Amino acid sequence: MIILEFKAQGKNTQYQAIDEAIRTVKFIRNSCISLWMDNKGTGKYDLSKYCKILAKEFPFANELNSTARQAAAERAWSSISRFFENCKKKVPGKKGYPRFQKHCRFGKADAARTVEYKQSGWKLSPDKKSITFSDKKGIGRLKLKGTWDLWRFDKKLIKRVRIVKRADGYYVQFCISVEVNEQLTPSHSTIGLDVGLKEFYTDSFGNSEPNPRFYRAGEKILKFYQRRVSRKKKGSSNRKKAINRLGRQHLKISRQREEHAKRLVRSYRKKSAAFIVGRLCIKGDRFCCKAALF
Template identity: 65%
Template structure:
């Protein structure tokens, strides 16, 4: 599966119609969650029947394509199933009890409710929401694919406009020649990563670079009267800055991951729980700014695409153990040099990356696979080839 994204050229009336469609999908999802709360134990079939009742009761729900309403039901059930799964797995802390959505940014159609033009440069939405014909701007060419290969179409609202995404069923693997190389990666805050060969990649710190700009835009928002048109404009300008930073971080992770995968046959990295690490209030901003999760996500994706092996290794003691003799050399976070009694002296991260590679070659890790959590997709995520649009 691949996802192709185009920016849509919309008129003011069309933007209002798209917003109305998104609000309707949000309404259906929230009503399904409420129905489940009031009748715990109901399954997806009962939610589909409840959706039919909603379409009969509310005219604005019936105006939205039936498949788009079904997708909203699937989103609700996805949250419910995730909650039950976390309970069965006895996940520590909060189990992710389904919540009501307040600011959805997308509506998703299946195989009906839309029609492509002969040139594949325009798409017309045929339901009664009044979206009409949208011009698609982008470099992708949909003429390479058959219409029956397009499984889903998604309308996404972002700070800089509206986008149309196409989920296409197609084989997404590339034949590549083996390089005979293996590598271990240790991610960090000082350097983005240090590999087992001693090479480092600088940490760009996109959020830190744009922080001054963000503070300025945020102050402009605070000065505006709540509910006013000027405040909405200021919020949009602030959102555009955040969107630019997130795109910079995503593209940086994608570029590095592709380069690493194409240069090696086996890539080992730490199996980090970034969400737990970000609970450290002193380092949370820097950890989130680094984009470790995006980097790992792209490593695993390109590993599948190019037929390379990616291994996630338990990070325990990779920084403390000596990569030469295996002895444990305890050190604080501020200690950046590894010095062992065996005579080995080298950078702390370099030592850790060698340990990570050794663990992977010793089959102590687990092979990474491309599995996308529905939560990770979100409504405002940047586009990824290989994403799953359905819940």
């Protein structure tokens, strides 16, 4: 399974329709969580059936595509099953009891600002440079801006389509079910990587990568934007603009971290070596060891 992401371009009315769809997804997920809390023994299929009841009771929920409602219920059950697994495994600390999703700022996770469709409710253009959402929310046709070769994949391989809202705009993600088989010549060598705080990592040959500390480098700017948010009046348009600027800065730092990690992985991947990465479990005060083959 691979994920291809494109920047979505549309009109302001379309962006408002996406926001309404995201709010509907939050409502369905929170309603499923509430049903599970109030009724002992509620299972995955009970939550799926509950989506139909919500669609009949609330017109705005009926406007959302049925597969998107099911995806919201699956997201609720995912948080419930994760809580049960942590309890069975006796994970130290908090077990992750399911919580209701609230209106969050842009610095939070993308899962709270996502609407997900399965294999219906959307249609790609013949040139695959735009996508049209056909539910009653009124999202309509969105242009796709990106460099991925989406035309190489058959439409049947696209299992899910997500619309993600971030501080710098809206994005469309395609979850494609393909197997990536790449033949690499084995180097018959093993490299050990020790991840730390002072150094980003140190390998078994003594080579080390300094920790870039992107957050510390941008902390001064973050504090500046955070002060601007706190000075604005709650509910005002100026406060919303200040929150957006703060979210853009957080997004920049997260992308810097991600690209830095990808660059290091590519450098070791070209060596075609098996390496062992050490990871410190701080919560359980244990040392975990993971092995990966590249």
